[in-house]
Amino acid sequence: MPLHLILIDALNLIRRIYAVQERPFLLNNELAENTKRQVLFNTQQGCVSALGKMLEQHQPSHALAVFDSIAPCWRYQLFPDYKKGRKKMxxxxxxxxxxxQDEFMRFSVDSLVSEADEADDLIATLAVKVALRGQNVTIVSTDKSFLSLLGPNIKVYDYFNRRYLDETYVREKFKVKPEQLVDFWTLTGDSTNKIPGVAGIGQITASALLSQYDSLAALLNAKDLKQSVMTKLHEDVDQLKLYRQLLTLKQDIPLGFNLKDLRLPLASESE
Structure with a gap:
């Protein structure tokens, strides 16, 4: 059978399922101990159910659940305000x-926990590596950062809304192409990760500029920009380059395993 790898953004899945289970029981932002145990049990069952549905729907030959590192990743070292104020797990x-993770393994879906990188970077590295071989990848996540990877062999699937987030979705929501998204968020900022962007440049202006000039690099070299826009862009070019670095998913992390390690048993039997 053709190779089809699904990469599960594990904490994106788990924390959203947990939030749904927790919400009805929150009192003064705290859970009673017996309620806490019930919520955790329901979360685990919800995650197992979600994984089963994913495998049934996507029929992958290979699968992996990817978890963030416990320690702060490299982005915090470059930009201490990264994700500032985000609620801790x-x-x-x-x-x-x-x-x-043990429950996932009952489905023969192993888990990868990074020592220093974000799950997003690990997923991007593996997705691009597989796609460059002409093989198919489905990333299961609601994290918009993965939309910059969209291509003929890489899809992004929103499990909670049961839909693919494709190029049409990107164009309708952001008015740019997937490959322009990193430049787009560099200009507008990314409130989810507390990256400020360029003051005074919103989504409409950013999409119009990228439609005309195609990339941030071309924008910074343009000589025919409005003076007001040129001034905003050139106020702190080094800071702008930092924002772009923070928003760019790494694609060159040494992984230390082979695709055959991720093959699902039924896929092996059919080969």
Whole structure:
């Protein structure tokens, strides 16, 4: 059978399922201990159910669940305000992750936990590596950063809304092409990750500029920009380049394993 790898952005999945399970029971932002155990059990069951549905729908030959590192990744070292103010994972959920990983393994879906990189970078590295071989990858996540990877062999699937986030979705939402998204967010900023972007440049202006000039590099070298726009762009070019670096997914992380290690048993039997 043709190779089809699904890469699951594990904490994106788990934390969203947990939030749904937790919400009805929150009182003064705290859970009673017995309720906490029930919420964790429901979360684990929800994750197992979600994985089963993914495997059934996508019929992959290979699969991997990718987790973020426990330690802060390299982006925090370059930009201390990265993701500033984002709610931390509850410790009781963090303590449950190994049990969820064990449940995933019952489906023969292994888990990769990074030592220093974000799950996004690991997923991007593996997705691009497989796609360059002409083989197919489905990234399961609602994280918009993966949309910059879209191509003939890389798809992004939103499990919660049961839809693919494709090029049409990108054009309708952001008014740019997938390959322009990193430049687009560099200009507009990315509130999710607390990256400020260029003051005074919003989505409409950014999409219009990229439609005309195609890339941030071309913009910075353009001589026919409005003076007001040129001034904004050139106020701190080094900071702008930092924002772009933070928003760009790494694609060259040494992985230390082969695709055959991710092959699912039924796929092996059919080969």
């Amino acid at each position: 509850p410790q009781h959920l963090a303590d449950k992750l190994s049990d969820i």
